[in-house]
Amino acid sequence: MNTKENPTSSQQIELSPEETPVSVYDLTVAYHRKPVIWDVSFEIPPGKLVGIVGPNGAGKSTLIKAIMGLIPKASGRVQIFGKPYQKNRHRVGYVPQRESVDWDFPVDALDVVTMGLYKEIGWCLPVRKKHRARAMEALERVGIADYAHRQISQLSGGQQQRTFLARALVQNADLYLMDEPFAAVDAATEKAIVQILQEMKQAGKTALVIHHDLQTVPEYFDYVILLNMRVIDHGLTEDVFTPENLQKTYGGRLTLLEEATETMRRREQSL
Amino acid sequence: MSGLEQWNWYLDGWIIVAGILCAISSALLGNFLVLRKMSMLGDAITHAILPGLAAAFMISDSRSSLPMFLGAVIAGILTALFTEWIRGFGKVDEGAAMGVVFTSLFALGLVMIVQAADHVDLDPGCVLYGAIELTPLDTILIAGWEIPRVVVVLSIVLLINLSFVIFFLKELKLSSFDPALATTTGFNATIIHYALMTLVAITAVASFETVGNILVVAMFIVPPAAAYMLTDRLGTMIVISAILGTVAAVTGHISAITIPHWFGYGSTSTAGMMAVAAGLLFLVAALFAPRHGIVVVFIRRLILTWKILAEDIIALMYRIEERNPQLKPDATYLREILFSHSVPTSLTLRYLTKHGQLSDANGNYELTETGRDHARQLVRSHRLWEHYLVEHAGMSAENIHKQAEKLEHFTDRQLREKLNEDTLATDQDPHGRPIPPEEKTN
Numbered sequence: 111m112n113t114k115e116n117p118t119s120s121q122q123i124e125l126s127p128e129e130t131p132v133s134v135y136d137l138t139v140a141y142h143r144k145p146v147i148w149d150v151s152f153e154i155p156p157g158k159l160v161g162i163v164g165p166n167g168a169g170k171s172t173l174i175k176a177i178m179g180l181i182p183k184a185s186g187r188v189q190i191f192g193k194p195y196q197k198n199r200h201r202v203g204y205v206p207q208r209e210s211v212d213w214d215f216p217v218d219a220l221d222v223v224t225m226g227l228y229k230e231i232g233w234c235l236p237v238r239k240k241h242r243a244r245a246m247e248a249l250e251r252v253g254i255a256d257y258a259h260r261q262i263s264q265l266s267g268g269q270q271q272r273t274f275l276a277r278a279l280v281q282n283a284d285l286y287l288m289d290e291p292f293a294a295v296d297a298a299t300e301k302a303i304v305q306i307l308q309e310m311k312q313a314g315k316t317a318l319v320i321h322h323d324l325q326t327v328p329e330y331f332d333y334v335i336l337l338n339m340r341v342i343d344h345g346l347t348e349d350v351f352t353p354e355n356l357q358k359t360y361g362g363r364l365t366l367l368e369e370a371t372e373t374m375r376r377r378e379q380s381l
Numbered sequence: 382m383s384g385l386e387q388w389n390w391y392l393d394g395w396i397i398v399a400g401i402l403c404a405i406s407s408a409l410l411g412n413f414l415v416l417r418k419m420s421m422l423g424d425a426i427t428h429a430i431l432p433g434l435a436a437a438f439m440i441s442d443s444r445s446s447l448p449m450f451l452g453a454v455i456a457g458i459l460t461a462l463f464t465e466w467i468r469g470f471g472k473v474d475e476g477a478a479m480g481v482v483f484t485s486l487f488a489l490g491l492v493m494i495v496q497a498a499d500h501v502d503l504d505p506g507c508v509l510y511g512a513i514e515l516t517p518l519d520t521i522l523i524a525g526w527e528i529p530r531v532v533v534v535l536s537i538v539l540l541i542n543l544s545f546v547i548f549f550l551k552e553l554k555l556s557s558f559d560p561a562l563a564t565t566t567g568f569n570a571t572i573i574h575y576a577l578m579t580l581v582a583i584t585a586v587a588s589f590e591t592v593g594n595i596l597v598v599a600m601f602i603v604p605p606a607a608a609y610m611l612t613d614r615l616g617t618m619i620v621i622s623a624i625l626g627t628v629a630a631v632t633g634h635i636s637a638i639t640i641p642h643w644f645g646y647g648s649t650s651t652a653g654m655m656a657v658a659a660g661l662l663f664l665v666a667a668l669f670a671p672r673h674g675i676v677v678v679f680i681r682r683l684i685l686t687w688k689i690l691a692e693d694i695i696a697l698m699y700r701i702e703e704r705n706p707q708l709k710p711d712a713t714y715l716r717e718i719l720f721s722h723s724v725p726t727s728l729t730l731r732y733l734t735k736h737g738q739l740s741d742a743n744g745n746y747e748l749t750e751t752g753r754d755h756a757r758q759l760v761r762s763h764r765l766w767e768h769y770l771v772e773h774a775g776m777s778a779e780n781i782h783k784q785a786e787k788l789e790h791f792t793d794r795q796l797r798e799k800l801n802e803d804t805l806a807t808d809q810d811p812h813g814r815p816i817p818p819e820e821k822t823n
Binding site: 142175178179180195199200202204206210211212215216217218221222225226228229231233234235236237261281 | 416418472548549550551552554555557558559561562564565566567568609612613614615617618
């Protein structure tokens with residue numbers, strides 16, 4: 111909890127910036143002047159499966175989008191392996207929230223996975239056989255190769271999630287950002303995703319995963335960020351995933367900070 | 382009177398060529414407008430180029446093509462920009478933002494034209510319908526050939542649009558489907574968006590004086606929207622939209638010169654009829670599209686209803702046999718239990734007889750061996766479900782029949798086996814009736 115005074119002092123082992131997959135300093139993001147996340151600071155050690163946990167509206171998706179530079183920061187700094195996101199984006203893979211996907215778009219599962227290779231293929235060049243073969247391998251790895259040529263709305267919720275996971279896999283990144291990969295999936299898919307996360311970890315990769323099911327947090331993740339507008343706590347799961355911290359994160363939504371924000375907004379409106 | 386006796390391969394040929402070029406150029410880009418859910422933006426840009434034309438005329442004080450062209454394209458791009466701004470600042474949705482921008486710009490354009498009316502020959506009629514009929518009159522000489530100027534211009538536009546879609550297909554696909562991934566992987570979605578909008582504006586301006594507003598807007602949206610319903614592959618959708626645009630252009634012109642003659646009028650506006658033809662093609666697609674077509678869905682639902690009725694009948698026959706093997710029910714008896722109407726029931730009975738599931742002895746029906754096999758599986762599904770619903774879904778025995786009645790029609794052997802694993806302990810359903818075996822026992 112002393113991260114706010116001194117962002118780096120809570121790290122037990124000092125890592126060089128190049129080894130740190132994500133470091134966030136004093137990040138504030140606001141929509142229409144209302145802060146969504148406030149003064150967020152943390153660093154993630156490499157090779158960890160990191161769960162981002164917090165109530166609805168806590169700013170979890172906002173945090174991920176801000177890390178990727180998809181929404182403007184009001185203040186603060188984000189570094190990916192010691193460099194700004196733009197310099198290291200080839201090392202980042204992304205699994206979007208399922209609500210943000212247009213499932214009626216005329217593409218099949220294989221098309222979606224191939225999109226993960228576009229960056230590697232480059233501007234204007236066509237997708238080749240070898241790229242499709244690699245996409246197919248990724249679909250096999252997540253266990254839905256049989257559905258490669260189904261239009262994506264014809265897939266079950268679990269198959270849809272696996273498709274996007276396969277797309278992240280072909281990106282062959284070192285850091286994965288996943289927005290609720292476990293939402294609306296069947297038990298078999300959940301198991302498959304956990305399995306793949308474990309394989310990623312063994313390969314030394316880092317995953318930042320927004321997660322809703324508190325029950326499974328200690329089982330799935332070895333590092334946790336508790337978020338509710340600001341970082342309540344972050345660290346190894348066994349250290350920070352405590353009842354007191356959860357109470358702080360989920361209980362008493364109307365924190366002083368939020369109250370102040372609300373007053374500020376109302377006053378601005380009445381002007 | 383057909384109107385076709387005045388057909389002239391030179392005149393009508395060039396008109397159709399101009400129509401086709403315009404249709405394909407617009408449809409190519411239109412696919413991405415439709416997929417990005419910004420169909421209105423094609424409409425908006427097409428209307429908003431009017432003030433661009435007027436302003437260019439006032440500033441350059443000439444009607445030479447280049448300044449007019451540039452003015453119109455700039456106005457088109459500004460429309461896209463303003464729309465984004467208003468959406469961002471005004472907290473309104475894209476449709477409302479476009480509505481604000483293009484009506485204002487269009488009105489401004491009209492005011493400017495009226496103001497300059499003394500020296501401009503842009504009249505509102507020409508704006509709406511264009512003058513495609515005049516296409517063959519204004520020609521330029523290329524390599525010894527007299528080719529209409531419009532055809533040359535539209536060919537260039539088509540070539541540009543085609544290369545854009547071919548070379549940037551990957552980028553367009555990605556940025557339309559997942560702008561976040563596009564941007565984070567270095568394909569800047571904003572740049573692709575404005576490149577697309579610029580080409581939309583260029584296409585609109587180039588087509589504007591020939592075919593007018595209505596046809597450009599129609600060709601941007603209608604063929605791709607129809608193609609969207611006919612396929613679920615992007616490449617196929619683009620090809621189909623180009624074909625539909627071509628068909629609309631050809632049939633549109635032929636209808637324009639023939640149909641009014643049937644009623645004793647002179648030829649009507651070709652551009653207007655091309656748009657109407659596109660609309661009709663869309664209607665056909667909406668009705669008969671393989672997956673979501675209204676007719677297809679209706680027929681599919683009808684078939685399902687009949688299939689369920691047929692299954693209900695043989696399952697009922699099985700239950701009757703179970704209680705009273707002597708009873709050979711007739712159609713009325715069955716209908717009273719099933720509450721079904723007489724025509725579908727007798728048709729279904731005839732179908733079942735013809736397909737060897739029932740035998741018909743002077744109006745009294747009996748299950749055949751095949752029919753009994755099928756019926757036993759249905760009753761088995763039904764009773765397995767009843768058991769499952771009571772045991773695992775916590776429902777009371779009174780409410781389960783209806784649920785099971787629905788579920789039995791969608792339960793295959795595999796599912797029955799899974800259900801059976803859950804009900805190993807019993808061979809009776811919650812009402813105390815036996816659950817028949819999967820295979821026949823003697």
